[in-house]
Amino acid sequence: MIIGHGEPGASVTLDGQPVRVAPDGRFVFGFGREAPPSAVLEVTPPGGPTEKRTLAITQRTYDIQRIDGLPPSKVTPDPALDERLKRERAAIGAARKHTSDALFWAEKLAWPSRGRISGVYGSQRILNGEPKQPHYGVDVAGPKGSPVTAPGSGTVTLAEPDFYYEGGIVIIDHGYGVSSTLIHMERVDVQAGESVAQGQRIGLLGAAGRASGPHVDWRMNWNGVRLDPELLVSPMPQN
Numbered sequence: 001m002i003i004g005h006g007e008p009g010a011s012v013t014l015d016g017q018p019v020r021v022a023p024d025g026r027f028v029f030g031f032g033r034e035a036p037p038s039a040v041l042e043v044t045p046p047g048g049p050t051e052k053r054t055l056a057i058t059q060r061t062y063d064i065q066r067i068d069g070l071p072p073s074k075v076t077p078d079p080a081l082d083e084r085l086k087r088e089r090a091a092i093g094a095a096r097k098h099t100s101d102a103l104f105w106a107e108k109l110a111w112p113s114r115g116r117i118s119g120v121y122g123s124q125r126i127l128n129g130e131p132k133q134p135h136y137g138v139d140v141a142g143p144k145g146s147p148v149t150a151p152g153s154g155t156v157t158l159a160e161p162d163f164y165y166e167g168g169i170v171i172i173d174h175g176y177g178v179s180s181t182l183i184h185m186e187r188v189d190v191q192a193g194e195s196v197a198q199g200q201r202i203g204l205l206g207a208a209g210r211a212s213g214p215h216v217d218w219r220m221n222w223n224g225v226r227l228d229p230e231l232l233v234s235p236m237p238q239n
């Protein structure tokens with residue numbers, strides 16, 4: 001995630017697509033796992049001229065694990081779940097589309113829980129030759145029932161206690177298309193529409209949904225782009 005500073009009233013495009021600019025001239029955008037090696041940013045102050053910059057995007061390598069010989073039921077979800085999964089995916093998509101005028105994206109984010117990092121952004125499994133969706137969050141393992149806190153301030157756009165994959169899930173809109181998603185909670189303590197402050201408890205850490213052990217999985221979006229949350233916080237404090 002990148003925060004730019006333009007003049008008030010500037011207009012901004014990224015690869016030709018308009019980027020929303022705050023009244024003070026700041027703007028936010030980001031790149032995900034599949035980003036190409038370069039992107040073009042154009043900033044036009046009121047009255048011009050346009051300043052054009054080609055941004056070089058560092059390409060990373062991600063951990064890819066191949067597992068073969070699994071029973072097919074472990075690879076393809078049960079068709080009886082289709083309706084439920086469709087409904088839950090739609091609810092998550094709608095919550096992430098929510099984009100407010102808040103400027104909380106400009107504040108430094110904080111870890112939602114402290115503990116061992118048990119999963120990283122971008123890793124992927126290929127099961128029986130079928131690539132699964134990459135892991136788009138950072139996992140923090142911790143004791144079941146410990147508090148999960150809001151990584152940044154914002155408005156809760158989704159709060160559900162029991163989604164199939166996610167378990168207890170909370171999505172927080174930080175403004176301008178930037179949102180946090182926190183999943184696998186065993187209890188959710190907030191409601192959709194509620195304002196939360198950074199550091200406020202939003203639920204309790206668990207292993208709800210599809211999780212192999214108690215952890216919180218934190219994801220960040222800029223509109224449809226999946227960001228690596230670990231790049232947006234200070235290193236995990238070592239206790």
Ligand SMILES: [Zn+2]
Binds near residue numbers: 135138
């Ligand atoms: Zn995870």
